[in-house]
Amino acid sequence: MPTNQTPLIASDAHLAHAGLIELLAGQEVPCFESPQRATVIRDALLATGDYALEAPEDHGPDPIAAVHELELLDFVEHVWTDAVAHGWDAARPLLPDTFLLRGYAAGMTLDQLPAKRHLRLGAYCFDTATPIVAGTASAARASVDIALTAADRVLDGAQLAYGLCRPPGHHAGRNLIGGYCFFNNAAIVAESLVARGAARVAILDVDFHHGNGTQQIFWRRSDVLYVSLHGDPGGIYPYYSGYATERGADSGEGATVNLPLPAGTDGDAYLSSLGEALEAIAAFDADAPLVLSLGFDTYHADPICNLALQTDDYARIGSAIATLGMPVVALQEGGYAVDALGANAAAFLDALRAPRSARGQDMP
Numbered sequence: 001m002p003t004n005q006t007p008l009i010a011s012d013a014h015l016a017h018a019g020l021i022e023l024l025a026g027q028e029v030p031c032f033e034s035p036q037r038a039t040v041i042r043d044a045l046l047a048t049g050d051y052a053l054e055a056p057e058d059h060g061p062d063p064i065a066a067v068h069e070l071e072l073l074d075f076v077e078h079v080w081t082d083a084v085a086h087g088w089d090a091a092r093p094l095l096p097d098t099f100l101l102r103g104y105a106a107g108m109t110l111d112q113l114p115a116k117r118h119l120r121l122g123a124y125c126f127d128t129a130t131p132i133v134a135g136t137a138s139a140a141r142a143s144v145d146i147a148l149t150a151a152d153r154v155l156d157g158a159q160l161a162y163g164l165c166r167p168p169g170h171h172a173g174r175n176l177i178g179g180y181c182f183f184n185n186a187a188i189v190a191e192s193l194v195a196r197g198a199a200r201v202a203i204l205d206v207d208f209h210h211g212n213g214t215q216q217i218f219w220r221r222s223d224v225l226y227v228s229l230h231g232d233p234g235g236i237y238p239y240y241s242g243y244a245t246e247r248g249a250d251s252g253e254g255a256t257v258n259l260p261l262p263a264g265t266d267g268d269a270y271l272s273s274l275g276e277a278l279e280a281i282a283a284f285d286a287d288a289p290l291v292l293s294l295g296f297d298t299y300h301a302d303p304i305c306n307l308a309l310q311t312d313d314y315a316r317i318g319s320a321i322a323t324l325g326m327p328v329v330a331l332q333e334g335g336y337a338v339d340a341l342g343a344n345a346a347a348f349l350d351a352l353r354a355p356r357s358a359r360g361q362d363m364p
Protein backbone atom coordinates (compact mmCIF):
# COMPACT_ATOMS: atom_id res chain seq x y z
CA MET A 1 0.00 0.00 0.00
CA PRO A 2 1.44 3.40 -0.92
CA THR A 3 2.32 5.18 2.32
CA ASN A 4 0.58 8.37 1.25
CA GLN A 5 -2.87 6.78 1.35
CA THR A 6 -5.30 8.19 3.91
CA PRO A 7 -7.11 5.68 6.17
CA LEU A 8 -10.82 5.52 5.30
CA ILE A 9 -12.61 3.69 8.10
CA ALA A 10 -16.01 2.33 7.07
CA SER A 11 -18.35 -0.57 7.73
CA ASP A 12 -21.47 -2.04 6.14
CA ALA A 13 -23.27 -2.24 9.50
CA HIS A 14 -25.07 1.01 8.68
CA LEU A 15 -26.89 -0.61 5.72
CA ALA A 16 -29.37 -2.18 8.16
CA HIS A 17 -30.22 1.25 9.59
CA ALA A 18 -32.59 1.78 6.67
CA GLY A 19 -36.22 2.06 5.68
CA LEU A 20 -36.49 5.18 7.76
CA ILE A 21 -39.12 7.86 7.45
CA GLU A 22 -39.49 11.33 8.89
CA LEU A 23 -42.13 14.02 8.98
CA LEU A 24 -41.53 17.00 6.71
CA ALA A 25 -44.13 19.75 6.57
CA GLY A 26 -46.73 17.38 7.96
CA GLN A 27 -45.96 14.67 5.43
CA GLU A 28 -44.30 11.30 5.87
CA VAL A 29 -41.26 11.25 3.56
CA PRO A 30 -38.25 8.92 3.17
CA CYS A 31 -35.62 9.95 5.72
CA PHE A 32 -33.00 12.30 4.24
CA GLU A 33 -30.38 10.47 6.29
CA SER A 34 -30.14 7.42 3.97
CA PRO A 35 -27.68 4.51 3.51
CA GLN A 36 -26.82 5.76 -0.01
CA ARG A 37 -25.13 8.79 1.57
CA ALA A 38 -22.32 6.67 2.99
CA THR A 39 -22.14 4.40 -0.04
CA VAL A 40 -21.57 7.23 -2.53
CA ILE A 41 -18.93 8.87 -0.34
CA ARG A 42 -17.04 5.60 0.09
CA ASP A 43 -17.16 4.82 -3.64
CA ALA A 44 -16.03 8.31 -4.67
CA LEU A 45 -13.08 8.29 -2.27
CA LEU A 46 -11.96 4.78 -3.24
CA ALA A 47 -12.12 5.70 -6.93
CA THR A 48 -9.37 8.29 -6.38
CA GLY A 49 -6.89 5.63 -5.23
CA ASP A 50 -5.82 7.93 -2.39
CA TYR A 51 -7.70 6.19 0.43
CA ALA A 52 -7.11 2.83 2.11
CA LEU A 53 -10.38 1.23 3.19
CA GLU A 54 -10.27 -0.33 6.63
CA ALA A 55 -12.89 -1.96 8.86
CA PRO A 56 -13.43 -0.53 12.36
CA GLU A 57 -12.08 -2.29 15.44
CA ASP A 58 -14.48 -3.08 18.30
CA HIS A 59 -13.76 -0.67 21.17
CA GLY A 60 -16.54 -1.94 23.45
CA PRO A 61 -19.09 0.17 25.35
CA ASP A 62 -16.73 1.91 27.82
CA PRO A 63 -15.77 4.88 25.58
CA ILE A 64 -19.49 5.46 24.92
CA ALA A 65 -20.30 5.28 28.64
CA ALA A 66 -17.63 7.92 29.27
CA VAL A 67 -19.87 10.42 27.43
CA HIS A 68 -23.45 9.09 27.58
CA GLU A 69 -25.61 7.97 30.52
CA LEU A 70 -25.83 4.19 30.96
CA GLU A 71 -29.62 4.40 30.68
CA LEU A 72 -29.24 5.88 27.17
CA LEU A 73 -26.93 3.03 26.11
CA ASP A 74 -29.44 0.55 27.47
CA PHE A 75 -32.27 2.34 25.68
CA VAL A 76 -30.57 2.43 22.25
CA GLU A 77 -29.42 -1.18 22.62
CA HIS A 78 -32.81 -2.67 23.53
CA VAL A 79 -35.63 -0.34 22.52
CA TRP A 80 -36.31 -2.12 19.23
CA THR A 81 -36.49 -5.64 20.67
CA ASP A 82 -38.68 -4.31 23.51
CA ALA A 83 -41.07 -2.75 21.01
CA VAL A 84 -41.32 -5.84 18.80
CA ALA A 85 -41.75 -8.13 21.83
CA HIS A 86 -44.74 -6.01 22.83
CA GLY A 87 -46.48 -6.10 19.48
CA TRP A 88 -44.83 -3.30 17.46
CA ASP A 89 -45.18 -3.85 13.69
CA ALA A 90 -41.55 -4.53 12.66
CA ALA A 91 -42.21 -3.00 9.24
CA ARG A 92 -42.47 0.47 10.79
CA PRO A 93 -39.71 2.54 12.39
CA LEU A 94 -40.13 3.71 15.96
CA LEU A 95 -40.70 7.44 16.46
CA PRO A 96 -41.75 9.16 19.69
CA ASP A 97 -45.20 10.69 20.04
CA THR A 98 -44.91 12.30 23.49
CA PHE A 99 -41.87 14.24 24.61
CA LEU A 100 -40.62 14.46 28.18
CA LEU A 101 -39.42 18.05 28.49
CA ARG A 102 -37.14 17.62 31.47
CA GLY A 103 -36.62 21.34 31.89
CA TYR A 104 -40.36 21.79 32.48
CA ALA A 105 -40.91 18.64 34.49
CA ALA A 106 -42.40 20.09 37.71
CA GLY A 107 -45.04 17.62 38.84
CA MET A 108 -43.75 14.79 36.69
CA THR A 109 -42.29 11.61 38.13
CA LEU A 110 -38.91 11.53 36.41
CA ASP A 111 -37.72 8.55 38.45
CA GLN A 112 -40.57 6.35 37.26
CA LEU A 113 -40.48 5.98 33.49
CA PRO A 114 -42.39 3.09 31.84
CA ALA A 115 -40.56 -0.24 32.03
CA LYS A 116 -41.07 -0.96 28.33
CA ARG A 117 -38.33 0.94 26.59
CA HIS A 118 -40.36 1.87 23.50
CA LEU A 119 -42.74 3.72 25.79
CA ARG A 120 -39.77 5.81 26.93
CA LEU A 121 -38.97 7.02 23.40
CA GLY A 122 -39.98 10.58 24.16
CA ALA A 123 -37.83 10.65 27.30
CA TYR A 124 -34.64 10.06 25.34
CA CYS A 125 -35.40 11.71 22.00
CA PHE A 126 -35.89 15.41 21.29
CA ASP A 127 -37.34 15.41 17.77
CA THR A 128 -39.27 13.48 15.11
CA ALA A 129 -36.25 13.01 12.81
CA THR A 130 -34.62 10.09 14.56
CA PRO A 131 -36.46 6.86 13.70
CA ILE A 132 -35.25 3.50 15.03
CA VAL A 133 -35.36 0.12 13.25
CA ALA A 134 -33.91 -3.36 13.87
CA GLY A 135 -30.45 -2.41 12.59
CA THR A 136 -30.15 0.92 14.39
CA ALA A 137 -28.34 -0.16 17.56
CA SER A 138 -25.63 -2.12 15.74
CA ALA A 139 -25.18 0.70 13.21
CA ALA A 140 -24.80 3.25 16.02
CA ARG A 141 -22.23 1.05 17.77
CA ALA A 142 -20.29 0.53 14.52
CA SER A 143 -20.35 4.27 13.87
CA VAL A 144 -18.62 4.87 17.23
CA ASP A 145 -16.06 2.15 16.46
CA ILE A 146 -15.38 3.81 13.10
CA ALA A 147 -14.71 7.11 14.85
CA LEU A 148 -12.47 5.56 17.51
CA THR A 149 -10.54 3.53 14.91
CA ALA A 150 -9.94 6.71 12.89
CA ALA A 151 -8.60 8.33 16.07
CA ASP A 152 -6.32 5.32 16.64
CA ARG A 153 -4.85 5.69 13.15
CA VAL A 154 -4.05 9.35 13.74
CA LEU A 155 -2.48 8.54 17.13
CA ASP A 156 -0.48 5.86 15.27
CA GLY A 157 0.98 8.64 13.10
CA ALA A 158 -1.38 9.35 10.20
CA GLN A 159 -1.77 13.09 9.57
CA LEU A 160 -5.42 12.50 8.62
CA ALA A 161 -7.91 9.67 9.06
CA TYR A 162 -11.47 9.80 7.83
CA GLY A 163 -14.25 7.98 9.69
CA LEU A 164 -17.26 7.43 7.45
CA CYS A 165 -19.66 7.48 10.39
CA ARG A 166 -23.32 6.67 9.82
CA PRO A 167 -25.47 7.35 11.75
CA PRO A 168 -23.98 10.78 12.48
CA GLY A 169 -23.43 11.96 16.06
CA HIS A 170 -23.23 15.66 16.86
CA HIS A 171 -26.88 16.17 17.90
CA ALA A 172 -26.75 13.36 20.49
CA GLY A 173 -26.42 14.61 24.07
CA ARG A 174 -25.52 12.88 27.32
CA ASN A 175 -29.00 11.43 27.70
CA LEU A 176 -30.70 12.34 24.41
CA ILE A 177 -30.85 11.13 20.83
CA GLY A 178 -32.02 13.39 18.00
CA GLY A 179 -31.23 14.86 14.59
CA TYR A 180 -30.52 11.39 13.11
CA CYS A 181 -27.92 10.87 15.89
CA PHE A 182 -27.69 8.21 18.64
CA PHE A 183 -24.14 8.27 20.03
CA ASN A 184 -21.99 11.36 19.74
CA ASN A 185 -19.03 10.03 17.74
CA ALA A 186 -16.99 13.25 17.89
CA ALA A 187 -17.55 13.74 21.63
CA ILE A 188 -16.61 10.12 22.30
CA VAL A 189 -13.37 10.57 20.35
CA ALA A 190 -12.58 13.85 22.15
CA GLU A 191 -13.19 12.26 25.55
CA SER A 192 -11.07 9.26 24.59
CA LEU A 193 -8.20 11.60 23.67
CA VAL A 194 -8.48 13.16 27.14
CA ALA A 195 -8.53 9.66 28.67
CA ARG A 196 -5.36 8.86 26.72
CA GLY A 197 -3.58 11.84 28.26
CA ALA A 198 -4.44 14.96 26.26
CA ALA A 199 -4.73 18.13 28.34
CA ARG A 200 -6.57 20.13 25.66
CA VAL A 201 -8.68 18.78 22.76
CA ALA A 202 -10.30 20.97 20.10
CA ILE A 203 -13.44 20.04 18.14
CA LEU A 204 -14.30 21.93 14.96
CA ASP A 205 -17.85 21.38 13.68
CA VAL A 206 -18.47 22.40 10.06
CA ASP A 207 -21.74 20.49 9.62
CA PHE A 208 -24.52 22.88 8.55
CA HIS A 209 -26.38 22.35 11.84
CA HIS A 210 -25.33 23.35 15.33
CA GLY A 211 -23.97 20.35 17.23
CA ASN A 212 -26.19 20.84 20.26
CA GLY A 213 -25.17 17.46 21.69
CA THR A 214 -21.44 18.14 21.53
CA GLN A 215 -21.99 21.58 23.04
CA GLN A 216 -24.03 20.13 25.90
CA ILE A 217 -21.51 17.39 26.69
CA PHE A 218 -18.57 19.81 27.02
CA TRP A 219 -20.52 22.90 28.21
CA ARG A 220 -18.69 23.16 31.54
CA ARG A 221 -15.35 21.81 30.38
CA SER A 222 -12.25 23.93 29.90
CA ASP A 223 -10.18 21.07 28.48
CA VAL A 224 -12.35 20.52 25.38
CA LEU A 225 -12.91 23.43 23.01
CA TYR A 226 -16.05 23.26 20.86
CA VAL A 227 -16.14 25.60 17.84
CA SER A 228 -19.08 25.43 15.43
CA LEU A 229 -20.07 27.20 12.20
CA HIS A 230 -23.72 26.62 11.38
CA GLY A 231 -26.92 28.00 9.95
CA ASP A 232 -28.44 30.66 12.23
CA PRO A 233 -30.67 28.73 14.66
CA GLY A 234 -33.10 31.65 14.62
CA GLY A 235 -34.30 30.22 11.31
CA ILE A 236 -33.25 26.61 11.25
CA TYR A 237 -32.95 23.32 13.14
CA PRO A 238 -32.07 22.79 15.99
CA TYR A 239 -33.65 26.22 16.76
CA TYR A 240 -32.86 26.28 20.49
CA SER A 241 -29.07 26.25 20.53
CA GLY A 242 -26.12 27.60 18.58
CA TYR A 243 -26.52 31.33 19.25
CA ALA A 244 -23.31 33.37 19.46
CA THR A 245 -24.11 34.28 23.08
CA GLU A 246 -23.72 30.62 24.14
CA ARG A 247 -20.10 30.45 25.31
CA GLY A 248 -20.02 27.66 27.92
CA ALA A 249 -20.31 27.90 31.70
CA ASP A 250 -18.21 27.72 34.87
CA SER A 251 -14.62 26.84 34.04
CA GLY A 252 -15.82 26.03 30.51
CA GLU A 253 -16.78 29.64 29.84
CA GLY A 254 -15.17 30.68 26.56
CA ALA A 255 -14.46 27.07 25.50
CA THR A 256 -17.66 27.02 23.43
CA VAL A 257 -17.59 29.22 20.31
CA ASN A 258 -20.68 29.54 18.11
CA LEU A 259 -20.52 31.24 14.72
CA PRO A 260 -24.07 31.31 13.26
CA LEU A 261 -24.29 32.10 9.54
CA PRO A 262 -27.19 33.78 7.69
CA ALA A 263 -29.16 31.93 5.00
CA GLY A 264 -27.46 32.15 1.63
CA THR A 265 -23.90 32.40 3.02
CA ASP A 266 -21.50 31.69 0.13
CA GLY A 267 -17.93 30.43 0.02
CA ASP A 268 -16.22 33.79 0.59
CA ALA A 269 -18.34 34.66 3.63
CA TYR A 270 -17.96 31.11 4.96
CA LEU A 271 -14.17 31.24 4.64
CA SER A 272 -14.09 34.50 6.56
CA SER A 273 -16.05 33.01 9.51
CA LEU A 274 -13.90 29.90 9.30
CA GLY A 275 -10.90 32.19 9.78
CA GLU A 276 -12.32 33.24 13.17
CA ALA A 277 -12.90 29.61 14.09
CA LEU A 278 -9.35 28.66 13.18
CA GLU A 279 -7.95 31.56 15.21
CA ALA A 280 -9.83 30.33 18.27
CA ILE A 281 -8.51 26.82 17.72
CA ALA A 282 -4.92 27.98 17.21
CA ALA A 283 -5.12 30.10 20.39
CA PHE A 284 -6.43 27.11 22.39
CA ASP A 285 -3.17 25.27 21.65
CA ALA A 286 -4.50 21.70 21.80
CA ASP A 287 -2.06 18.88 22.47
CA ALA A 288 -4.16 16.28 20.61
CA PRO A 289 -5.38 15.79 17.04
CA LEU A 290 -8.19 18.07 15.87
CA VAL A 291 -11.58 16.34 15.99
CA LEU A 292 -13.58 17.45 12.95
CA SER A 293 -17.36 17.08 12.72
CA LEU A 294 -17.65 17.10 8.95
CA GLY A 295 -20.96 17.76 7.21
CA PHE A 296 -21.66 18.60 3.59
CA ASP A 297 -25.14 19.96 4.23
CA THR A 298 -23.68 23.47 3.75
CA TYR A 299 -23.91 22.69 0.01
CA HIS A 300 -26.13 25.03 -2.03
CA ALA A 301 -28.35 22.18 -3.26
CA ASP A 302 -28.83 20.46 0.10
CA PRO A 303 -32.56 19.64 0.37
CA ILE A 304 -33.00 20.65 4.05
CA CYS A 305 -30.45 23.45 4.56
CA ASN A 306 -29.91 27.01 3.34
CA LEU A 307 -26.24 27.88 2.82
CA ALA A 308 -24.74 28.29 -0.67
CA LEU A 309 -21.39 26.47 -0.85
CA GLN A 310 -20.11 24.99 -4.13
CA THR A 311 -17.93 21.91 -4.57
CA ASP A 312 -14.79 24.09 -5.04
CA ASP A 313 -15.46 25.75 -1.70
CA TYR A 314 -14.89 22.43 0.09
CA ALA A 315 -11.34 22.37 -1.28
CA ARG A 316 -10.82 25.91 0.08
CA ILE A 317 -12.20 24.89 3.47
CA GLY A 318 -10.00 21.79 3.57
CA SER A 319 -6.90 23.86 2.70
CA ALA A 320 -7.78 26.44 5.36
CA ILE A 321 -8.12 23.78 8.06
CA ALA A 322 -4.81 22.26 6.93
CA THR A 323 -3.05 25.56 7.73
CA LEU A 324 -3.52 24.73 11.45
CA GLY A 325 -0.83 22.10 10.95
CA MET A 326 -2.72 19.74 13.27
CA PRO A 327 -3.34 16.03 12.64
CA VAL A 328 -7.07 15.59 11.97
CA VAL A 329 -9.65 12.93 12.87
CA ALA A 330 -12.41 13.74 10.36
CA LEU A 331 -15.81 12.22 11.20
CA GLN A 332 -18.78 12.25 8.86
CA GLU A 333 -21.90 14.05 10.12
CA GLY A 334 -24.63 15.32 7.74
CA GLY A 335 -25.05 16.16 4.04
CA TYR A 336 -28.16 15.19 2.09
CA ALA A 337 -27.59 16.23 -1.54
CA VAL A 338 -26.71 12.61 -2.31
CA ASP A 339 -25.61 13.18 -5.92
CA ALA A 340 -23.00 15.75 -4.85
CA LEU A 341 -21.70 14.08 -1.68
CA GLY A 342 -18.95 12.10 -3.40
CA ALA A 343 -17.47 15.10 -5.20
CA ASN A 344 -17.75 17.30 -2.12
CA ALA A 345 -16.09 14.75 0.17
CA ALA A 346 -13.28 14.14 -2.34
CA ALA A 347 -12.69 17.88 -2.83
CA PHE A 348 -12.58 18.54 0.91
CA LEU A 349 -10.47 15.58 1.99
CA ASP A 350 -8.06 15.86 -0.92
CA ALA A 351 -7.28 19.46 0.04
CA LEU A 352 -6.93 18.52 3.71
CA ARG A 353 -4.69 15.50 3.12
CA ALA A 354 -2.36 17.19 0.63
CA PRO A 355 -2.38 20.95 1.17
CA ARG A 356 -1.41 22.86 -1.96
CA SER A 357 1.76 24.26 -0.38
CA ALA A 358 2.94 20.75 0.56
CA ARG A 359 2.17 19.14 -2.78
CA GLY A 360 5.27 20.43 -4.54
CA GLN A 361 7.43 18.97 -1.78
CA ASP A 362 6.15 15.46 -2.58
CA MET A 363 7.41 15.73 -6.14
CA PRO A 364 10.74 14.06 -6.90
Ligand code: Q9C
Residues within 6 Å of the ligand: 024, 129, 168, 169, 170, 171, 179, 180, 181, 207, 209, 237, 295, 297, 304, 333, 334, 335
Ligand atom coordinates in the same frame (compact mmCIF):
# COMPACT_ATOMS: atom_id res chain seq x y z
N1 Q9C B 1 -37.24 20.51 7.93
C1 Q9C B 1 -27.47 16.22 10.77
O1 Q9C B 1 -27.17 16.88 9.79
N2 Q9C B 1 -34.66 17.65 10.61
N3 Q9C B 1 -28.70 16.22 11.31
C2 Q9C B 1 -34.75 19.01 10.28
C3 Q9C B 1 -36.06 19.75 8.29
C4 Q9C B 1 -33.50 17.23 11.38
C5 Q9C B 1 -29.74 17.03 10.76
C6 Q9C B 1 -36.11 19.36 9.76
C7 Q9C B 1 -32.18 17.53 10.73
C8 Q9C B 1 -31.04 16.83 11.45
C9 Q9C B 1 -26.45 15.31 11.38
Ligand code: ZN
Residues within 6 Å of the ligand: 207, 208, 209, 295, 297, 333, 334, 335
Ligand atom coordinates in the same frame (compact mmCIF):
# COMPACT_ATOMS: atom_id res chain seq x y z
ZN1 ZN C 1 -26.30 18.69 9.62
